[in-house]
Amino acid sequence: MTITHYSSKSTRSNRSAPTQLSDVPSLWWRIDLPMVMLVLVLGCFGIAMIYSSSRGPDPENYLRLYSDRQTLFLALGVVLMFVVALVSSQRIRLGAWGFYAAAVLLLLLVLSPLGSEQRGAQAWFEVGSFQFQPSEFMKLAFIVAMAAFLSNSNGALSGPRLLTCLVIAAIPTLLIVFQPDVGTAVVLLVIAVTMIVVGGVRLRQAVLLGLLAIVAMGLLLSSSLLETYQRERLSVFISPDSEEVDTYNIEQAQIAVGNGGFLGQGYGNGSQTQSGRVPEQHTDFIFTAVGEELGFVGAAGTVVLYVLLLWRIAKLGRRSSDTYGKLVATGVLAMLAFQGFQAAGMTVGIMPVTGIPFPLLSYGGSSMLATCMAVGLVLGLETGGKRVSDPHYIR
């Protein structure tokens, strides 16, 4: 084949040869374009909603601070996404324990005076005017480490190995509970359970695990680790009519979403959103702004787009050429699915209020970067040299 004379088709077939797998340029066409597009569309949509919910009351002087910063975060996130995707997944696998150890170290550091407290949680490092939340990156390191560990199990999980899994999960979870950031701790547990299930848990073990989870939950709720307000939030969710606790957030969020109706109040016109009655509406409660201003059409559309993204992740996982890849995709799927469901669910009253950002939509640098890198992990998975959307690819 001559260099000057080749068609795109011949290039593809050439590059799809397994010998070319390690070529970096070949990754560019292997990359799942729909997934990248979905990330970009959701990210940009998020910026628009952040602007609407944070621009402030003065039409002469709208605040662009948050939307501008989020644009920066998204741009940085997309770059990181490609960087992660371009690194061979085998390399990441080899480094898995290093990442895990580093992330745990950061979690320990953030509890020291080096970290700083915000909204009642010792969960941040301050770097200039930016805040960095190590628990977001812990989730990634945890997914990679769990995948590396479980993929050595060859399908079945022995008792001691399952126990090891639990320890791997318990260390960061407890450190995050100590901050205390129960929401993120729950995300870690969900990731852990999902990955263990996919990684080959036996029925007996699953039942045992379920019982353990119930006991752990009970202990957590009755322990002094939970702040009063956190326990209250959970009990509000269980019995919303209890009068002793503040149900303001939930009420206001639901009124906002309900107020949106089928077509919404219009972008920038949500009365609840624009009057700032919903707290944290540019971060954790961003979905209320979507619901009120863009209505059922916008909210459902957002959900559909988000599920499409999850579908691409599941699909890439299923087509991954090794167990490690499948498990990484499973972890990312579990993480994004649970966070999205939780963040949207709490605004409509089907989940308790915990401070979890809606991936790609909510304002927040650490969350945006971590989410993009997670997608990058999935994008970079080896698929035996086949393009995922390649019709000739047979699994």
Added chain:
Amino acid sequence: MAAKFPRSTTIRIGAIFGVVVLLFTGLLIRLWYLQVLQTEEFQIQAQTFEPANTIRYLPIKAPRGRILDANGKVLVDNRKVNVVTLDARVVREQLTEEQLDDYLLHLAREISRHGRPIKVRDIAAQVSDRRYGPDDQIPIAYDVREEFAIIVGERGEELPGVRLLETSIRHYPYGSLAAHVLGYVGSITLEEVEARQGHPKRYNPNDEIGKAGIELAFEDVLRGTPGWLEIQISPLGRVVSERQILAPQAGFDVQLTIDVNLQALVEQQLRQGLLEAQNREVDLDEEEAELVNPLLPPATYPAPAGAAVLTNPTNGDVLAMASYPTFDPSQFVLGISEEQFDQLIDPESYAPFNNRAVAGAYSIGSTMKPFTAYAGLSSGLIGSRGYVDVHELIEDTGSHVLQDCIGQCEFTNARGESYGNIDLRLSLTVSSDVYYYQLAEEFSIRPGFDEEQVQKTAREFGFGASTGIALPFEYQGLVPDSEIKRQRHEANPEAFPDPSWRVGDTLNIAIGQGDMSATPLQLTNALGVLANGGTLYASNIAKAVINPLTSAQVTSYAPRVIRELYMPPSISQPINDGMVGVTSYNLGGYRGTAVEAFNGFPNGWLVAGKTGTVEVLDKNDTSVFMAYGPTAEPQYAMTVVLEEAGFGGQAAAPVVRQVFQALATNSVPQAETLPDEDFIASAIAEQE
């Protein structure tokens, strides 16, 4: 391959995704329920939700007027800076004491982290300051880094009631130039607010107000009228809407008669004059010299302070006014500590804050002699039918003994020098005391003459009364007479044991010693009468009030004549000639007291001057010099007073000479403005 990739994993992923789809379908159903089925109910709730927003009104600060020099150069303008404020209601009513302590600690840390170190007790002092009412935004710190806005915005719940607002502070393009004239603005006190209840320019507790100088004198003009901002606050304390319902109106600019270039020149020469005196050995008479330890290095003059005033004698405009030591008005911009303020008014450090040009009480020494001469000439004591004719010579033997006298009866020239035969003109040129002792005595004893003629003349020239300058804290001076002496004795017999007026008192006044005191501005103003041929003008420091939007003059200040004095050439000529001799006559053993200082001065621009060397108890002499020029048509009158600096001709005269030389040769340098960026930095450095 199938063994390596167990099919079950793939199936399990599919199953998990199935669960995900189920969950999100549930979410969609819930959305349908809320947004389609139940939407009407929620829409009603959204419209009627209680509690309602509260509405508050905040004043919008109006920019303060600028201060301009005679040619429109900006001496004081405004600079925008941000200010961290605390909502008084939030911190005082919504937090317990314990919460407040934690909160203020947290706030102090955040502000300190953003470039403005602040202590908890400073914030606490502001919070508990009574002048802020419950609706006020209490200013905590100025000029924090912009990133603080992010803290306020992103973590607003952590810092309830904190806002980052924009405000304007005074900016001084020429640094400390003319500091005493300009004055400064500072935080309004509770008393000042209460005194201005119902003022049309609505004063608020976190306002600033002129405290000294032009800033104080023209407060009513410079201050703008604040606007009103209506803000709606949600039950969560978040600002829902902001609406300006009354626009703030900027204050008017004040244009001064001060010329910034002349001001800079005069200040520089004043400093230079003091510096030179500080390097000059103290001139001792024989008696004093014997007491000095010869092993010590010779003493130099301390020359710690002084003042200089330059006016236009044809209309009373003040062209330059300097006082030393001086201060930097930008010290006040971000608030000044009590210690710093005390230092500015401490006599130990020569009270830098004191504007000596209008508030300094000085004996004027021999610079009184031209006015005593006027008293003699206008009353006829000097003249063909008086005690001595204008050109008649009197022998100055160096001392004068009073007739029929008890107590101190012999009065001598300084240093006991004798000047030989002198007439009126030479008496001014060489500064003979004896000549004026004789005049004073004759006033007291010669029938048909008023024994208080010298004091009356002094008052006619404006001594002992306000110059009418629009600057605060003016000292009115003192021209003592028998009545005043008696009153002072009655008020304080120990300090003033002698109740009755003596001829010796008149002698002292005639040569500017004794209890008579005046300000440098008063002396310059009186000198102006000699220069312009008989008109006493009130001193003008302001030229006009200008509307900054239209640049139109709102008010202009015309020259104000206080009185006209009788001054035909037969009176003014000999005085003028004698004073010209002070700077130029050096013949036949008669030598003008400032000839040395004016050596080499440009020809054709004659200067009429008079030196003064004031004896001060336990201190070195105060050096005084006053002069006007050019004598053909006087345009400038200037006075320099240097404390503890020696002879008038030696210390003060060179200062006037340098300024007049620049005027005569048209070489007044351009005043330099400070580099811009230094401003905030220096203001902050001052504060720390």
